[in-house]
Amino acid sequence: MSEETSKPLNFIERTVKEDLASGKTPAIRTRFPPEPNGYLHIGHAKSIWLNFGLAQKFGGKCNLRMDDTNPEKEDEEYVEAIKADVQWLGYQWDGEVHYASDYFEQLYDWAVHLIEAGKAFVCDLNAEEMRTYRGNLTEAGKDSPFRTRSIEENLDLFARMRAGEFADGSRTLRVKIDMASPNINLRDPVIYRIKRATHHQTGDKWCIYPSYDYAHGQGDALEGITHSVCTLEFEVHRPLYDWFINNLPVPAQPHQYEFSRLNVNYTITSKRKLKQLVDEKHVDGWNDPRMPTVSGMRRRGYTPKAINDFCEMAGVTKVEGVVDVGMLEFAIREDLNEISPRAMCVLRPLKVTLTNYPEDQVETMTAPVHPQREEMGTREMPFCREVFIDQDDFLEEANKQFKRLVLGKRVRLRNSYVIEADEAIKDADGNIIEIRARVIEGTVGNNPEDGVKPKGVIHWVSARDNVDCEVRLYDRLFNDPAPDAGGKNFLDSINPGSLEILSGCKGEIGLAQATLEDRYQFEREGYFVLDSKYSTAEKPVFNRVIGLKDTWEKK
Numbered sequence: 322m323s324e325e326t327s328k329p330l331n332f333i334e335r336t337v338k339e340d341l342a343s344g345k346t347p348a349i350r351t352r353f354p355p356e357p358n359g360y361l362h363i364g365h366a367k368s369i370w371l372n373f374g375l376a377q378k379f380g381g382k383c384n385l386r387m388d389d390t391n392p393e394k395e396d397e398e399y400v401e402a403i404k405a406d407v408q409w410l411g412y413q414w415d416g417e418v419h420y421a422s423d424y425f426e427q428l429y430d431w432a433v434h435l436i437e438a439g440k441a442f443v444c445d446l447n448a449e450e451m452r453t454y455r456g457n458l459t460e461a462g463k464d465s466p467f468r469t470r471s472i473e474e475n476l477d478l479f480a481r482m483r484a485g486e487f488a489d490g491s492r493t494l495r496v497k498i499d500m501a502s503p504n505i506n507l508r509d510p511v512i513y514r515i516k517r518a519t520h521h522q523t524g525d526k527w528c529i530y531p532s533y534d535y536a537h538g539q540g541d542a543l544e545g546i547t548h549s550v551c552t553l554e555f556e557v558h559r560p561l562y563d564w565f566i567n568n569l570p571v572p573a574q575p576h577q578y579e580f581s582r583l584n585v586n587y588t589i590t591s592k593r594k595l596k597q598l599v600d601e602k603h604v605d606g607w608n609d610p611r612m613p614t615v616s617g618m619r620r621r622g623y624t625p626k627a628i629n630d631f632c633e634m635a636g637v638t639k640v641e642g643v644v645d646v647g648m649l650e651f652a653i654r655e656d657l658n659e660i661s662p663r664a665m666c667v668l669r670p671l672k673v674t675l676t677n678y679p680e681d682q683v684e685t686m687t688a689p690v691h692p693q694r695e696e697m698g699t700r701e702m703p704f705c706r707e708v709f710i711d712q713d714d715f716l717e718e719a720n721k722q723f724k725r726l727v728l729g730k731r732v733r734l735r736n737s738y739v740i741e742a743d744e745a746i747k748d749a750d751g752n753i754i755e756i757r758a759r760v761i762e763g764t765v766g767n768n769p770e771d772g773v774k775p776k777g778v779i780h781w782v783s784a785r786d787n788v789d790c791e792v793r794l795y796d797r798l799f800n801d802p803a804p805d806a807g808g809k810n811f812l813d814s815i816n817p818g819s820l821e822i823l824s825g826c827k828g829e830i831g832l833a834q835a836t837l838e839d840r841y842q843f844e845r846e847g848y849f850v851l852d853s854k855y856s857t858a859e860k861p862v863f864n865r866v867i868g869l870k871d872t873w874e875k876k
């Protein structure tokens with residue numbers, strides 16, 4: 322998050338600042354509360370940036386709490402992935418990881434407290450009946466016939482619900498608020514359900530589970546959360562959040578604040594749909610480099626800084642909107658341009674034999690690691706009689722717009738000689754398989770003495786000393802800006818060209834030293850990083866993080 326600069330504060334920051342100034346809270350504590358039912362995505366990154374960032378900015382603390390009230394959909398695998406993702410984004414939670422399930426016993430006791438106060442009752446309506454009784458936006462609901470049960474009966478039934486005497490779904494515990502409330506969330510909401518499901522933290526200890534609404538605010542109070550920040554869909558739940566805080570002997574008075582969720586075009590941010598992409602194998606797991614998951618973006622080569630910068634750029638408001646994915650891509654290019662060493666890699670190699678260059682000669686060419694950052698030093702690459710250039714960088718004939726190699730014309734090999742093409746050698750099918758060319762003497766670092774200047778500069782790699790590698794080119798996973806809007810099936814807009822695998826690519830020799838942490842700018846091609854899943858020492862695999870320019874708008 323931004324340092325204390327002149328940047329205007331967002332509305333949540335302003336609230337925090339006022340609460341600290343007025344002494345309403347001596348110190349702030351926030352929390353990031355994921356449900357461990359999937360991997361974190363770019364929307365969660367925003368919530369992480371906001372919650373941890375608020376704590377950092379105002380000298381407070383941020384907790385990580387697994388909101389684990391729904392055991393059937395949750396898994397320890399997700400718990401571990403969430404922790405790793407938060408840390409990778411650059412944040413550390415205060416103390417141990419918390420779990421809503423840590424509070425199950427306390428929540429149970431508080432439910433008993435509500436029953437004893439005449440504010441909760443065991444209800445025997447089934448799901449269908451409950452729907453009918455609830456009413457709708459224009460019609461008030463009706464009281465459940467079980468609402469008037471005695472406190473004694475409710476205490477007895479609730480204890481037996483916990484003891485496992487009743488079938489799943491046969492009874493619930495509900496709080497008595499107001500069946501005529503215009504806010505449907507206040508129409509005697511259910512706070513406990515019977516569900517025989519093994520929980521990833523508590524095993525088979527419980528067969529009743531609290532609702533999210535009941536667990537969340539009480540967890541906040543128990544952890545001393547001062548500012549409970551969540552997305553706008555919880556705004557209508559806030560009266561219920563406050564109701565529990567006001568009707569229970571909780572140790573603190575947290576407050577909930579809502580901001581609009583991050584939506585990004587060409588992107589899906591629903592865990593359920595992301596899980597479907599994984600389960601149906603449309604992608605290569607949760608960390609497929611095309612996925613908008615934190616682990617996918619990590620494998621793709623995005624940096625934590627770029628993701629956090631993007632979250633900041635997108636801003637914190639209460640206005641629902643869609644952010645252009647180009648903004649995320651911009652943040653990534655900005656960061657990678659700054660930090661990435663340069664390298665040359667020929668993606669579709671075409672051999673060039675330099676007929677006037679001695680067979681056994683090797684020269685060492687030198688180039689800066691980063692053109693604007695001298696402190697990053699220089700790199701060396703061997704030059705010899707055979708080099709590779711990209712197939713796209715040669716044409717037998719071309720107009721003036723083609724500033725690459727053309728028969729009878731000159732081009733500069735980056736950081737090396739100017740060469741002139743003499744002949745294109747073809748196979749039986751007419752495909753060009755080799756170029757014969759000449760180096761122009763004395764042109765390393767100088768223009769040709771005869772005054773005939775090269776048309777452009779292209780990249781190259783020695784055909785004798787290079788790193789043979791696979792390169793994976795990614796494009797947007799969806800070719801519809803709103804893949805799941807208005808009842809559309811998002812599977813219909815999966816971009817069939819979102820992954821292109823090139824093998825036999827030739828990288829400059831220094832790339833043999835690449836580690837999983839290094840991102841490179843392959844000159845003229847984009848930014849690349851080793852793939853953490855498929856790359857090996859024998860066969861490096863590079864992911865294209867992103868191209869040098871935004872080419873999508875043109876398509």
Ligand code: ATP
Pocket residue numbers: 353354355356357358363364365367368388550551552581582583584590592593
């Ligand atoms: P689910 O439907 O599975 O509950 P969720 O997106 O709400 O999905 P949670 O794990 O409950 O997932 O989210 C954890 C936190 O991240 C919540 O506080 C939630 O408000 C926030 N969050 C989730 N999606 C976004 C988003 N797109 N933008 C900003 N914050 C988000």
Ligand code: MG
Pocket residue numbers: 356
């Ligand atoms: Mg949620």
